[in-house]
Amino acid sequence: MIPAMPASASNARARRASVSAVRFGRVAATGVVAVLILFAGVWGSWGTAQHVMLTKGRERGTVEVTSCAGDRCSGPFRPVSAGARARARVEIAQSVAVRKGRTYDVVLKPGTADALRSGPAGVLYAWVPLGGALLLASVVVAGGLRLTRVAWGLALSGAGLLTVAFVAVR
Structure with a gap:
């Protein structure tokens, strides 16, 4: 503290500095x-x-949901992309987006039988x-x-x- 400065000025400056530090x-x-x-x-x-979203090289197709148990639904997979193979059963997560008896466009996760909704609805849901x-x-x-x-x-x-x-x- 400078001897010519009153003590209150240095306290006010220190208070402003601490308030700024807390705000930062x-x-x-x-x-x-x-x-x-x-x-x-x-x-x-x-x-x-x-x-x-990145479906190039992935198996794309449709699944008709035939049964639901717990939090999973399943049904046969019909391919629509080149290189995809038909499957007797794939699984899709049961949610507000999946109902028994309906057919959905899906993409299969690589190396699994897990299906994900595709198209605009699937992208938005993801x-x-x-x-x-x-x-x-x-x-x-x-x-x-x-x-x-x-x-x-x-x-x-x-x-x-x-x-x-x-x-x-x-």
């Missing part, structure tokens, strides 16, 4: 949390989306985890970063993705 810490921590949420949404979606992550990140961005316009953009994107996916799989 809050923004940095909240930004990291928001980015991690979005990364987790992309990571959770990509496991399915890569098979549905990205549902990202839609949820967008909604969650919007709350973090609004509350922690205080960026309300960005938060509204994230929330509307997430809600729009979830709504379109719900309508498409019906």
Whole structure:
């Protein structure tokens, strides 16, 4: 402290510096949390989306759901792509997107008998985890970063993705 300066001036400066440090810490921590949420949404979606979106070289066809048990449905696979072979039984996860007695366009995961819905409905359904992550990140961005316009953009994107996916799989 300079002897000519009153003690209150140095205390005020130190207080401003600590408030700035806490604010920077809050923004940095909240930004990291928001980015991690979005990364987790992309990571959770990509496991399915890569098979549905990048279909070149994969077995594509249709499956008529004949039976459902637990959280899995099954039926015969009829190929539509070159190199795909017919199978007596493939499995598809039972969800709001699959009903017994209906036929769906599917892509088989390489080396398995697991089928995933393909086409626009399958692509949108694969990205549902990202839609949820967008909604969650919007709350973090609004509350922690205080960026309300960005938060509204994230929330509307997430809600729009979830709504379109719900309508498409019906």
